[in-house]
Amino acid sequence: MHSVYSQLSALCTLRSVATDIVMSFSFEVIHKSKETGARLGKMHTAHGSVDTPSFIPVGTQATVKSLTPEELCGLGVQIILANTYHLFLRPGHDVISKLGGLHKFMHWDGPILTDSGGYQVFSLSKLRKISDEGVTFQSHLDGSTHLLTPEKAMEIQEALGSDIMMCLDECTPYPATHTESQKSLELSIDWARRCKESCNTERDALFGIVQGGMFHDLRAHGVEAVTDIGFDGYAIGGLSVGEPTELMFGVSASTLPLLPDSVPRYVMGVGTPEDLVELVSLGADMFDCVIPTRNARNGQLFVRTGTINICNARYRADPEPIEAGCPCYTCREYSRAYLRHLFMAKELLAYRLNTTHNIYFFVSLMKEMRNAIRQERFAQFKKDFYSQRTG
């Protein structure tokens, strides 16, 4: 039973320090699909390369919940996301910086993308108050008051040692009127400018974020303003905030083509396997989402046909793996019956094994998409993908 880890290790492409030192962030487009907007690319960072389209697992508090860095690497994960808001409040970016930065702190030597903290300020904290200067908020942990400004967001991310930093923005809620969305967008544009001005890194990347709510004209204006400032990559923010899926696809379809071709395009907070396939088809390169990890902890497991819920009584004595043929550690070694038992008994191992499978599913889906783009058969891949989905 011990071949598993050596196999995982063998799968890992260790960052070779000798051959992979990069002086600054860069991105190359390797192939563009002729039939769709999909594209194959590669990002280079000081901590290694990332093949795109890429799915970025979320490591909120300097850990992708339940897994070790070695396991992530073994699953094919090339980059993770960490949350500035959470790490600023606990243990503090000063502590992490003193300990040698986030990579060393959490023992992950691959690329790290950090968000700006803005999203969590708006979704988690209490009594937030926005001014032109920034946003004053109370910690959801202890009620302490803090001011997050564009300059502070840069300072924190730099102290963490992020490879890809994000501008502070206001995530426009849904629904919002045109006027509200415009006001919010202008604030984000102003903050983006200040982030760019205060960012001191030459080596790492800073991405701009396009807001604009569900309004195509605002999104177009957002793209123009943010690309005018000029960043190493661009994200579409303010999606996956409760709007209908069609609206999310609509905004993405109209916004993605406006973004420069030569840098990565990142759709934040997305999504389901269907979302990923659709948005890759529209030309998106990067995604982050808690779906594979959070749903794993809730017992929802991803399979070719859709999802299964492991707590279902039908799995009580089911000797089959989550998905026949899946080569992940969980599917190789454990039955649905055992996974159901662990989950019903609230055993810690349940969360690990479920997370392992779900991350493998997402990472493999991205790899399959990359192969399909490379081999100029992405349109067919998409058809096949949907034909398997039954629920």
Added chain:
Amino acid sequence: MHSVYSQLSALCTLRSVATDIVMSFSFEVIHKSKETGARLGKMHTAHGSVDTPSFIPVGTQATVKSLTPEELCGLGVQIILANTYHLFLRPGHDVISKLGGLHKFMHWDGPILTDSGGYQVFSLSKLRKISDEGVTFQSHLDGSTHLLTPEKAMEIQEALGSDIMMCLDECTPYPATHTESQKSLELSIDWARRCKESCNTERDALFGIVQGGMFHDLRAHGVEAVTDIGFDGYAIGGLSVGEPTELMFGVSASTLPLLPDSVPRYVMGVGTPEDLVELVSLGADMFDCVIPTRNARNGQLFVRTGTINICNARYRADPEPIEAGCPCYTCREYSRAYLRHLFMAKELLAYRLNTTHNIYFFVSLMKEMRNAIRQERFAQFKKDFYSQRTG
């Protein structure tokens, strides 16, 4: 960072099916300490061998909380304990049996010791009623009523496919009068006889349990009666139930020498590192306890000098490992600061990393004791051990 798992794998002594098939359980005493009662031995089971003195991590619900079997093996664990009471109630021994037994179910192919379920019936269940036939109890999970008899305890453990089964007994509470302890002991003796009579295995081991409360005369009577029935090994039960440590050592000191020399002697539910050293010195061969795993999940970590509590504010920015020089995965790759952060943030990885270290500590302590016995320096080892303990 990926060398760790290959190192762990290399440490694992995989059970070699070709060379290690045993027809029935056996035990050999390899060396007896001249200055103390300590002894070095080896148990052979159908699922591999166990070097004694041995510490048995507790895998209550068919999982040693938070760890995989590969990790346990990598930490040097040779045998685990599973709880009959828990597995009988959920998922049911019928389910596990149908799926090929506990080893296959939980993906652990080393030896498994199962308790009889008696201890949990008395400590966890509601409305238990003891008769000569057995004990009627209500499940702590759903209130359903069940009857556990000696015959049923054997049936369940055989269905699980246990390598070392334990007789059903009544764990005499502390304090108990001589009369109460005697009555309880007689019941356990009667049940031991019935377990022996109904046990169908030829391949696996059945251990008898000596009760008798804190009374030396009852313990002596217990030994006589249980050895008269005849088992593959003997356990001292009813210790570590709230009595002062000196009383536990006293009963052990008077009871252990009465047990046959040729079979394993198992002190159930013990203990701290100090307990283990003391009881090995008195001639005990096996121990099981939730201390390393449960305390890990509460943030208490074992070190040479005693314990540290990782939530202590002094570790907030501490770059040192739990214990300098400890070769466990946790100590090799993570700082106290990171472990404290994970623990304060209630991150799942905290429980894994803490458990990894604590199990390594216990397993290594046993290994050091075995080496000391082998090299006829156990008395010195014991002195050195205590001289390091400062709290």
